[in-house]
Amino acid sequence: MKINRAMPGTHNRMGMQILLLLLIITFCVFPFYWMVTTSLKTQLLALKSPPVWLFEPTFQNYTEVLTKDGVAKTLINSLIVAVSTTMLAITLGCPAAYALARFEFRGKRDLWFWFITNRMVSPIVLALPFFLIVRKIGLLDTHLVLILIYLTFNLPIVIWICTDQFRSVPFELNEAAMLEGASPFRIFRSICLPLAMPGVAVSAIFSFIFSWNELMYALVLTRNSAKTAPAMAVSFMEGYNLPYGKIMATSTLIVIPVIIFSLIASKQLVRGLTMGAVK
Amino acid sequence: MSAVSVKRSTLIGFLGPSIFALLAIGIVPLLYAVWTSLHYFNLTKLKNVEFIGIENYATVLTDSVFWQAMGRTFTLLGIALPIQIALGLGIALLLHQPGLSFLKTLTRLSLVLPMATTYAVVGLLGQVMFNIKYGVINQLLGFVGIEPVNWIGDPTNAFALIIFWDIWQWTPFVALVLLAGLTTVPAEIEEAAKLETKRWYTVLRYVQLPFLIPGLTAVLILRTADTLKLFDMVFTLTRGGPGASTELISLMIQRVGFRAFDQGLASAQAIILLIITIILSQLYIRLLYKEVG
Numbered sequence: 001m002k003i004n005r006a007m008p009g010t011h012n013r014m015g016m017q018i019l020l021l022l023l024i025i026t027f028c029v030f031p032f033y034w035m036v037t038t039s040l041k042t043q044l045l046a047l048k049s050p051p052v053w054l055f056e057p058t059f060q061n062y063t064e065v066l067t068k069d070g071v072a073k074t075l076i077n078s079l080i081v082a083v084s085t086t087m088l089a090i091t092l093g094c095p096a097a098y099a100l101a102r103f104e105f106r107g108k109r110d111l112w113f114w115f116i117t118n119r120m121v122s123p124i125v126l127a128l129p130f131f132l133i134v135r136k137i138g139l140l141d142t143h144l145v146l147i148l149i150y151l152t153f154n155l156p157i158v159i160w161i162c163t164d165q166f167r168s169v170p171f172e173l174n175e176a177a178m179l180e181g182a183s184p185f186r187i188f189r190s191i192c193l194p195l196a197m198p199g200v201a202v203s204a205i206f207s208f209i210f211s212w213n214e215l216m217y218a219l220v221l222t223r224n225s226a227k228t229a230p231a232m233a234v235s236f237m238e239g240y241n242l243p244y245g246k247i248m249a250t251s252t253l254i255v256i257p258v259i260i261f262s263l264i265a266s267k268q269l270v271r272g273l274t275m276g277a278v279k
Numbered sequence: 280m281s282a283v284s285v286k287r288s289t290l291i292g293f294l295g296p297s298i299f300a301l302l303a304i305g306i307v308p309l310l311y312a313v314w315t316s317l318h319y320f321n322l323t324k325l326k327n328v329e330f331i332g333i334e335n336y337a338t339v340l341t342d343s344v345f346w347q348a349m350g351r352t353f354t355l356l357g358i359a360l361p362i363q364i365a366l367g368l369g370i371a372l373l374l375h376q377p378g379l380s381f382l383k384t385l386t387r388l389s390l391v392l393p394m395a396t397t398y399a400v401v402g403l404l405g406q407v408m409f410n411i412k413y414g415v416i417n418q419l420l421g422f423v424g425i426e427p428v429n430w431i432g433d434p435t436n437a438f439a440l441i442i443f444w445d446i447w448q449w450t451p452f453v454a455l456v457l458l459a460g461l462t463t464v465p466a467e468i469e470e471a472a473k474l475e476t477k478r479w480y481t482v483l484r485y486v487q488l489p490f491l492i493p494g495l496t497a498v499l500i501l502r503t504a505d506t507l508k509l510f511d512m513v514f515t516l517t518r519g520g521p522g523a524s525t526e527l528i529s530l531m532i533q534r535v536g537f538r539a540f541d542q543g544l545a546s547a548q549a550i551i552l553l554i555i556t557i558i559l560s561q562l563y564i565r566l567l568y569k570e571v572g
Contacts, residue, residue, distance in 0.1 A: 014378070014379075017373065017376065017378075017379060018379065018382065020373055021373070021379065021382050021383065021385075021386050022382075024370060024373075024386050024389070024390070025385060025386055025389045027447070028389040028390055028392050028393055028447075028451060029389050029392060031393075031396075031401075031404050031408065031447070032392060032396075034404070034407070034408055034415055035400075035404055035407075038407055046413065047413055048413070049412045049413050050417075050418040050421065051413060051414070051415045051418050091296075092296045092297040092300055093297055095292070095293040095294070095296070095297070096293060096294050096296070096297040096298070098293060099290060099293035099294045100294075101282075102282055102283065103282060103283060103284070103285050103289075103290060103293070104282040104283060104284045104285075105284070105285075105290055111294070111298070114301075115301075116560070117557060117560055118301065118305060119504070120504040120507075120556050120557075120559075120560040121305075121553060121556060122507055122508040122528075122529050122549075122552055122553070122556060123508060123510070123529075124508075124510065124529040124532045124533055124536075124549055124552070125309070125312065125549040125550070125552060125553045126304075126305065126308050126309070126312075127533070127536075128312055128315070128532075128536050128542060128545055128546050128549055129308035129309065129311040129312040129315060129546065130304075130308045131536075131537075132311065132315065132542065133307075133308060133311060148304050149304060151300055151301070151304055152301070152304055152305050155297055155300060155301060159297065174283070178283075184285055184289045184293075185289075185292070185293075188293075209395065212397070213397040213398060213399070213511075214511075215397075215398065215399040215510070215511040215514070215515075216510045216511060216514075216529075216533070219514075220533075220537060230397055230399040230400070230511070233399060233400065233403060233515075234399060234403075234514075234515055237403070237406075237515065242406070244407055244413070247403055247406075247407070248403075248404075248407060251397070251400040251403055251404065254397050254399075254400055255395075255396055255397055255400055258395045258396070258397060259391075259392060259395050259396075261395075262391050262392075262394070262395035263388060263391055266387070266388060266391045269391060269394070269455065270452075270455045270456050270459045273394070273452060273456075273501070274456060274494075274497040274498075274501065
């Protein structure tokens with residue numbers, strides 16, 4: 001390093017690096033900047049051509065979408081659905097992950113492969129029959145339907161991340177507990193689960209983010225009473241005079257919780273998004 | 280040996296609930312889709328549901344619209360993925376260099392933003408930023424003397440726009456995956472190699488690349504699956520238009536099923552898509568994930 005610093009041209013290289021890094025940051029952040037600033041413009045200002053960069057911000061769009069257009073209700077719907085499906089996925093997925101990590105049984109590999117395939121299946125494949133079934137039994141436009149169908153992608157995430165996590169718990173602890181005569185469930189619940197909490201938390205965050213972001217199922221399976229926030233944002237897009245400020249205000253409200261969660265989990269993000277394939 | 284044999288009832292207790300859940304919400308609807316796909320099943324003419332055998336499948340397999348949508352989906356993947364890998368690798372190598380740690384932490388955090396953005400919101404942002412009249416992109420292009428471009432209304436430009444946003448959203452993902460790979464290269468080996476040669480690509484090719492392979496495979500698999508699934512962003516940005524120029528496979532099936540109401544035909548399309556997906560993921564997953572046990 002010291003040798004490098006003394007070499008000619010190092011200053012240029014450092015400058016080049018700084019420039020590139022700033023470029024990357026701008027590229028990533030600019031759309032956000034534009035989303036937030038547009039959400040603070042009046043409709044008149046948003047439709048200025050060319051666009052205005054400096055203006056007096058107003059929260060009018062936010063108060064309007066939250067109180068008049070019912071975005072508040074759709075945000076609550078999104079929250080109910082995302083939290084419930086995450087809790088359900090954790091409750092069902094953790095024991096399964098534990099079994100895949102700790103128990104020996106026939107067909108383990110096939111079962112695990114089947115779990116993986118669920119991650120690859122396009123939602124449109126399930127959206128069609130789910131719509132018909134749900135319509136028949138009168139559950140269209142309910143939270144329950146979304147909570148259940150979101151399990152198709154949340155359960156695999158929880159199982160994968162947690163299987164990995166359970167494997168990293170020292171096996172000697174299991175052996176010691178078995179010698180003490182503890183039941184398998186007891187060992188899982190009282191010894192391994194507490195130690196696997198970091199993985200459980202990460203999978204919960206992912207499960208929440210994916211459910212919160214989902215659009216297609218929400219579009220197909222809800223109408224009014226269970227409509228989620230992304231579906232609401234899309235419904236602003238109908239008609240000719242698009243309310244840009246309102247659309248961007250709703251978008252900002254949708255994106256902010258996800259950003260916060262992602263930044264909290266940013267260290268585990270790669271692991272989560274690759275299903276543990278990359279550490 | 281780090282696994283034990285347990286009683287059957289214990290196994291069922293642990294695995295049963297999630298297997299049952301995935302059967303009920305995944306497999307049962309799928310079987311129903313197979314049933315639907317063998318019928319003439321139009322939502323507007325539910326009195327006329329009738330068994331027609333494999334006619335829907337014959338229609339799909341010879342339907343140029345279906346294969347064009349499939350072709351567009353793979354064109355998107357074929358253009359966007361190499362760019363994402365090239366840019367992602369560049370960013371990863373840059374972040375892997377020593378020094379400037381504050382700015383690099385800042386960069387890593389901003390890379391998280393695109394990935395976390397709700398896909399539907401990306402499309403909406405696209406509409407706002409690339410609007411021919413009010414859009415900021417045409418304004419910026421104007422500063423360097425480029426005439427306003429009709430991004431969303433022109434078939435070729437609209438497709439380019441989809442590619443652009445896909446690159447914006449997923450290059451950070453590739454970059455972070457590859458950066459994670461770079462950090463697994465043992466520091467001694469990397470330093471020794473850097474003493475041997477001044478050429479960075481020699482180090483990349485012979486020292487770092489082997490450590491990047493798992494990440495690259497993961498990227499390949501997941502980007503393929505996600506492109507086949509891609510719906511939200513394109514739906515909110517172009518709705519598949521103008522014409523059918525950005526109608527990817529999942530948008531097309533959604534249109535046939537929910538806007539043309541032909542659930543029978545759409546189900547057949549979905550089943551064929553599923554078969555293609557399963558073949559691809561069989562091929563891919565066996566390459567990547569280490570086996571359980």
